[in-house]
Amino acid sequence: METFEIVEEITDQTVAASLHALREAVDGNEITIRLPYNGGGSVDAAIELIEAVKDTDAKVVIEVDRYVISAAAFIYLWFCIYPEAHVQARTTGEPAILVYHRPRVIIDDHLAFISDLTADAPEWDTLSEFTDIFDQLFDYLLAACGYTDQNENLYEYNQCELKHQLSHVRNGYYSNQDFVLPT
Known part of the structure; x- marks a missing residue:
């Protein structure tokens, strides 16, 4: 299982490693993407990450911790509202706060x-x-x-x-x- 932490901000650079892993994954791979203490960032990068998660052959966990804001909340909520069989959206077990805005x-x-x-x-x-x-x-x-x-x-x-x-x-x-x- 591979785990990627995208802390503080969603940018092309912070999602790059997880995008690569998602695109290279084969059936049976498991990938966890953690969004702890994330203040949001680039909507372009968030959408690219969502598309890669949707298209991957891996089982994926999108995990939030403490707070996720804006683009990070968008990623998490996407998979809560539009569930995919191979994707689980959850918290780390600790309470989390989502801040969502236009x-x-x-x-x-x-x-x-x-x-x-x-x-x-x-x-x-x-x-x-x-x-x-x-x-x-x-x-x-x-x-x-x-x-x-x-x-x-x-x-x-x-x-x-x-x-x-x-x-x-x-x-x-x-x-x-x-x-x-x-x-």
Whole structure:
């Protein structure tokens, strides 16, 4: 069994060894990819890793520990929401916190989400594509947590109109806020 730890950040360099092992694997190989204390990073590298995990002949474990943010949370949640027979997504046994948000770019020390840009911005096409992928995964995650269109209906309580907790979660995410999920 081979184990790869991708600590702190998802980049082309930090995923390179695991990509190589996944692509060279044969039936019967077992590969564990640990994402401990990972603050996220490159969506391109995360998607490349997901595709390699999906395409490999090895049995794969995606393991998170303590906290995983952004692109690292995306990798883990991908295999929770879109399970593959040869892939297991789990924690190391310790509680972990996932922080998931819409993709963003930094432009001259300023944070930009897709809603901040216009279609003629150079980053638009890539960020739009990534945002669509992240949003779809988030919507499936909310559905798995019990969110339905009915959750948008206001609930009358003691002359007050209340929103379901998952409506608040959805509104926060689509307002470019972080979604925090304990495992």
